[in-house]
Amino acid sequence: MKLSNTNLGTIRVNNLDKTYPAQDILLQTGQLVQYGTGIYAYNNIPLLVRQNVENIIRKILNKYGCVEILLPTLQPENLWKESGRWDKYIEDGTMLVVKSDKGNMCMAPTAEEAVTDFVRGRVGSYKNLPFTIYQIGEKYRNEIRTRGYLLRGKSFPMMDAYSFDKDIEGLQKSYENVKQAYLEIFREMNLDVIPVAADSGAIGGHKSEEFMMISPIGEDTILVDKETGIAFNTEILEREDADEYLKKEYGIQNKNNVEARKTIELGHIFQLGTKYSESMKATYITKEGKEEVLQMGCYGIGISRTVATIYENSVLKDNEGNPCGISLPTCIAPYLLQIIPKIENEEKFNLAKEIYNKLEEKGIDVILDNREQGMLGAKIKDCKMLGTPYMLVIGDKTEPGKFEVENVKTGEKEILSKEELIEKFLKIKNERKYI
Amino acid sequence: MKLSNTNLGTIRVNNLDKTYPAQDILLQTGQLVQYGTGIYAYNNIPLLVRQNVENIIRKILNKYGCVEILLPTLQPENLWKESGRWDKYIEDGTMLVVKSDKGNMCMAPTAEEAVTDFVRGRVGSYKNLPFTIYQIGEKYRNEIRTRGYLLRGKSFPMMDAYSFDKDIEGLQKSYENVKQAYLEIFREMNLDVIPVAADSGAIGGHKSEEFMMISPIGEDTILVDKETGIAFNTEILEREDADEYLKKEYGIQNKNNVEARKTIELGHIFQLGTKYSESMKATYITKEGKEEVLQMGCYGIGISRTVATIYENSVLKDNEGNPCGISLPTCIAPYLLQIIPKIENEEKFNLAKEIYNKLEEKGIDVILDNREQGMLGAKIKDCKMLGTPYMLVIGDKTEPGKFEVENVKTGEKEILSKEELIEKFLKIKNERKYI
Numbered sequence: 001m002k003l004s005n006t007n008l009g010t011i012r013v014n015n016l017d018k019t020y021p022a023q024d025i026l027l028q029t030g031q032l033v034q035y036g037t038g039i040y041a042y043n044n045i046p047l048l049v050r051q052n053v054e055n056i057i058r059k060i061l062n063k064y065g066c067v068e069i070l071l072p073t074l075q076p077e078n079l080w081k082e083s084g085r086w087d088k089y090i091e092d093g094t095m096l097v098v099k100s101d102k103g104n105m106c107m108a109p110t111a112e113e114a115v116t117d118f119v120r121g122r123v124g125s126y127k128n129l130p131f132t133i134y135q136i137g138e139k140y141r142n143e144i145r146t147r148g149y150l151l152r153g154k155s156f157p158m159m160d161a162y163s164f165d166k167d168i169e170g171l172q173k174s175y176e177n178v179k180q181a182y183l184e185i186f187r188e189m190n191l192d193v194i195p196v197a198a199d200s201g202a203i204g205g206h207k208s209e210e211f212m213m214i215s216p217i218g219e220d221t222i223l224v225d226k227e228t229g230i231a232f233n234t235e236i237l238e239r240e241d242a243d244e245y246l247k248k249e250y251g252i253q254n255k256n257n258v259e260a261r262k263t264i265e266l267g268h269i270f271q272l273g274t275k276y277s278e279s280m281k282a283t284y285i286t287k288e289g290k291e292e293v294l295q296m297g298c299y300g301i302g303i304s305r306t307v308a309t310i311y312e313n314s315v316l317k318d319n320e321g322n323p324c325g326i327s328l329p330t331c332i333a334p335y336l337l338q339i340i341p342k343i344e345n346e347e348k349f350n351l352a353k354e355i356y357n358k359l360e361e362k363g364i365d366v367i368l369d370n371r372e373q374g375m376l377g378a379k380i381k382d383c384k385m386l387g388t389p390y391m392l393v394i395g396d397k398t399e400p401g402k403f404e405v406e407n408v409k410t411g412e413k414e415i416l417s418k419e420e421l422i423e424k425f426l427k428i429k430n431e432r433k434y435i
Numbered sequence: 436m437k438l439s440n441t442n443l444g445t446i447r448v449n450n451l452d453k454t455y456p457a458q459d460i461l462l463q464t465g466q467l468v469q470y471g472t473g474i475y476a477y478n479n480i481p482l483l484v485r486q487n488v489e490n491i492i493r494k495i496l497n498k499y500g501c502v503e504i505l506l507p508t509l510q511p512e513n514l515w516k517e518s519g520r521w522d523k524y525i526e527d528g529t530m531l532v533v534k535s536d537k538g539n540m541c542m543a544p545t546a547e548e549a550v551t552d553f554v555r556g557r558v559g560s561y562k563n564l565p566f567t568i569y570q571i572g573e574k575y576r577n578e579i580r581t582r583g584y585l586l587r588g589k590s591f592p593m594m595d596a597y598s599f600d601k602d603i604e605g606l607q608k609s610y611e612n613v614k615q616a617y618l619e620i621f622r623e624m625n626l627d628v629i630p631v632a633a634d635s636g637a638i639g640g641h642k643s644e645e646f647m648m649i650s651p652i653g654e655d656t657i658l659v660d661k662e663t664g665i666a667f668n669t670e671i672l673e674r675e676d677a678d679e680y681l682k683k684e685y686g687i688q689n690k691n692n693v694e695a696r697k698t699i700e701l702g703h704i705f706q707l708g709t710k711y712s713e714s715m716k717a718t719y720i721t722k723e724g725k726e727e728v729l730q731m732g733c734y735g736i737g738i739s740r741t742v743a744t745i746y747e748n749s750v751l752k753d754n755e756g757n758p759c760g761i762s763l764p765t766c767i768a769p770y771l772l773q774i775i776p777k778i779e780n781e782e783k784f785n786l787a788k789e790i791y792n793k794l795e796e797k798g799i800d801v802i803l804d805n806r807e808q809g810m811l812g813a814k815i816k817d818c819k820m821l822g823t824p825y826m827l828v829i830g831d832k833t834e835p836g837k838f839e840v841e842n843v844k845t846g847e848k849e850i851l852s853k854e855e856l857i858e859k860f861l862k863i864k865n866e867r868k869y870i
Binding site: 001002004005006007009030033035036037039040041042043044047048050062065066067068069070071072073074075076079093096097098099100101102105107114117118119122123124125127128131132133138140142144154155164371372373 | 436437439440441442444465468470471472474475476477478479482483485497500501502503504505506507508509510511514528531532533534535536537540542549552553554557558559560562563566567568573575577579589590599806807808
């Protein structure tokens, strides 16, 4: 991508916010544009980070046998009346209602009703079970306590999956399958995410786990046993039999050894059971020819908050520990290298364009900073504003066979020939199995 | 993709609609699910057709130097008050209004306001011009005359691009650049689309062209000169100087030689000029240090109607000329081959799975019909319901080295070894440059 084709000017950022420094950089540099409380546009780079997150999720879920579909965001009232959730959502004020010529509709805050309708009447025999379908789509909520740009907005992209089984044993298997997929998804994105059992699950009834990441931007708290690293929900300590329970369920001997950590919830998996299939009559025919209600599971990953978490996790700090830029990890960065030529030097500018074209030909996405406006120093600073993990400055002194590539995060530099440069980035690219 | 993982059962379709036979197949087989007038969910295959269309558009626009962004669908009222379009859209009833805690909002019917806001105050110098940004996103309209499933819905995906230039000469260049990209996009999808000048463009003022495809499902009419093949807008015949004008502008000698054809509009390109940049004050600084209003162009492609057109264009007919199935073109089909084993024959079923895994390993997306329910005959019919272009039946008589691959559209069959089979589909896959 040539920076001259964007509307991203060289810009200085000032007084970065301490809680969300990456957000502040994105907003100050026009990479995110705010339209109202909890409403944002994505400029190119954060959008491509989001698409990379989506593609990793998509391809790993496909690998685990899940099938992608897409449900409508505009949904008729009657669908929600059927499950009994219309009035509840209206009362608590989170539903964004739309009046159409065909009566009331809503912008979907979630999709259990829509997916149950998608499936019912179309399953038929038990032979067609189980299956897990998912979508990557926008959700809408009249969120009053919006928070930290992409963390909790009025509109946000989510991956939501739904499993359909003939019985509880089947549901448990489908649930475990999605759980394994989730673990691989977060591993692939280099996010250290822990599944934490929600208390409701442990005390019987339907199992449910939250995928939590320890992070200063978190608004949840989990408890971690210092010795074993086992994490669990704070609610467990409120149980009368907490000591005994921790020993029995987790093998934790001493609850004084447990510490609270701030976490952000990136995903959730949940055994729904028959809540929606019963009220909305989603059934199948058993081997014996009887009609039975489907067992459902539901599974979500917050895509925008995953993007936000990746960004805040990628903040660079100066010698005094103050945030001063971003360096996205290579497993997710849309552009691996930023080539910054001194454009006034025609020979060097041509050299930069040659390298850029070579890398693009090989399918390696890189940025060429060919902007007319801005001095070399400002452009070097901009590389840290855009979060590109590697930088190649081509100045007056650069010799054609000796390219100094800098790892923006570590500051490490290496001198490479053109071939070595291509090989290095081809290797990094090929390590990314799903993007 | 394994069909056992979907909710697609073997199903017979009956009494196919004559106007939209593909739509009828998609609805009867649960590949599209209707939720209300103009509101649909996509099952896996049509969704992937849509994603392929999106990716072709995306990658070709990127090649032409356009940069992808994403604007919000939920937009505050004040943005639309500024351009003066809020009241207009409310009056004509096409705006879907949403009441939030922060006042009135709308579900964006179009994005000129949002993109002007995205850009204004961020361009600065003339040195940062020109640029063309685009998004692929959902649009919402309270469409009362919904039509033919994906053709005109209440909610539909669109690609909308916007160019920003310092003067009219620049705008014309940006416009021509997007026009060339469009021609390549439709060529890549094997759609025979003609740019037709809208009359408004021809009589001066701002130029505008519609990308029309001759099709029985079309609701527009264009005139085509039988001799030269030149197409133009019907409005031209209403001009007093029509004869002279046709000669001068198009070299058409005889307007009696012109015939009317039904067409569907898949894209539109438009030189907006300063309509939005003036009312919303989107400016830049000239070389002389003066503040000037930006020149804008806007460009759209209807993604869902492109999907619908591809499907209706892919309908198979029986000997009596009646619609009997779908065969998607290989340039867009999500799955190239459907492998249909007789699953009761364990040896043959294993052979089918081996072929499936081999193809998937090579990155060739194919369907394995491993459904427990359904006889071989029904499954063979289903291949035509799902639109997969090639079929491989593995029955009792299939020998391991002799696979009979059928081109579903032409009925041609060829016997291939495993290696030849893989080579054939690798070649088809690699011909698709952008998906």
